[in-house]
Amino acid sequence: MKSLFNTRNSLKSILFIVMILFGASQSNAQIKPSNSGYAPVNGTKVYYEVYGEGKPLVLLHGAFMTIGTNWGELIPELAKTRKVIAVELQGHGHTPYSDRKLSHATLAKDVVGVMDYLKVDSADVLGYSFGGAIAYEFAIQNPKRLSKLVIISSTYKSTGWLPEINNAFKNMKPELFENSPMKAAYDAVAPDKTKWIPFLKQMMASAGEPFDLGEANVAKITAPVLIIAGDNDGLDKIELAKTYQLLGGGKVADFGVMPKSQLAIVPGQGHVSLMMQTKTLLSYVDGFLK
Template identity: 25%
Template structure:
């Protein structure tokens, strides 16, 4: 393969279009410039494998945005970044990063280009964020949708509300959907410790109070499912329905071991055992956004918050206490969940008379981060709406 062939191949691989199509005006006006771009740049440094294509497109967006004055080129590389698996949230975070090193004028111009490309590509707008004061701490609540039944989403231990972002757009069709950071996580990191499952249940209800919601459809995954159950036991009149995803109704011995490991070994040591519980080998190999997001959250987690959360989760004590409560319940298991297995999840369903049990094929523990389309479809079918 000669340099020209390599350049054409790399251009198409990065940008998704043949260079003759994308750079047609350049080719007609200056064949020499076309050759310099395709053969020289894309057939040279940009074709080397030391930097992945995704990393190269992020670097290209940052450099062009920081230099300024090349908005059409910037838009091309924003499209290229999306093609390489960069998430819209990562591009928006990159604009914030640029503001620190290149100044706000450059960052705001870049943000405008990113927003234009996202709109062009049909990417939904991000949820609206609200700062909410709860007992002894502040948190962030993400809202999608402004009418219809209220739905509150409680995330897994170790991440934050954005775990739900891949399903929020579909769920917000005819619903008001709220996802929040619970104590020790995201915007609520460093909240007073120790805390209990009852504290976390009270916080969930406090979020509903902040939005004047009397009754909501409560959805929780993993520890968030424990919180959802604790809230249902504490205040069943506030719960219109309950959806339990990849969770448990009783503590595991491993909870205290994980708390101690965070304290003694640090967060880097938690990455491998946590991600291998959460994701399939295929996802870990391909490293999509959900895996990258989870990895960075664990790496950056405060070990004290990590230990406090596991010790709070150790206090989950709702087994058998949901029987007889008067609201529909969905129990949603992942076929490939190595943490809260289908056997564990079906046991929960058996202990809640009248509940509905479903098993999502090919789905691991982190359901919304690896198979969001299956989760969104199951919840959309279960939850009422006014559409």
């Protein structure tokens, strides 16, 4: 009982922090997309926004988030040199709720569908949290469609999170999101606001299911990968180091060739606060993609 109480309090604390940070993100001056709309894919339609010009960069947001709440600070900077394609995944933001089973494989195929619709043959892909897991799946499914991969505070398997995080996933309830910034963001753009609770239940059921995209599959990713994590963001850093090794990292570069993949651990950052380190993230992402 005490463990459940602590879990519920932790979740409420996370929501409170997110409320403050979302407010800071949304107060930032926004730029308007040059193109936006819905791509008909896999029996549903997926909302996208396009900013800037240059080599395509696909952005995949975190759970319960929208393009604006996740990427509001980064898009204006990234779009200065790139064609940024931001996607809202099934049930999120403008993209309607669907009864389709929520799976990493299905959502990764949706991303491919958006790229096909926009006539983008290949792109760099950047995913945060939930979106990072989808980005891993995309890389595994579509090696020829991927140039470079950036993963922020995410993992390709549920055991990549610390036990406290997985316990929190299992104990999430819709009422925890009442009067939250996620609810406000959803109400602002969702095509059918009555789907909020079904959407939450669908996402929570998915979060509570163990998943593993496969060590062997991750090891086969040939594109360069940049992993960015906060030192206290809920990821198991031992497992994260193993992931980096699967991607060719963890070498003694002075004795050989520098690995094409990179790992950055940002000090003094949690899962939510990491996304607000705009200058730090940009320095890593820009340097890696260039």
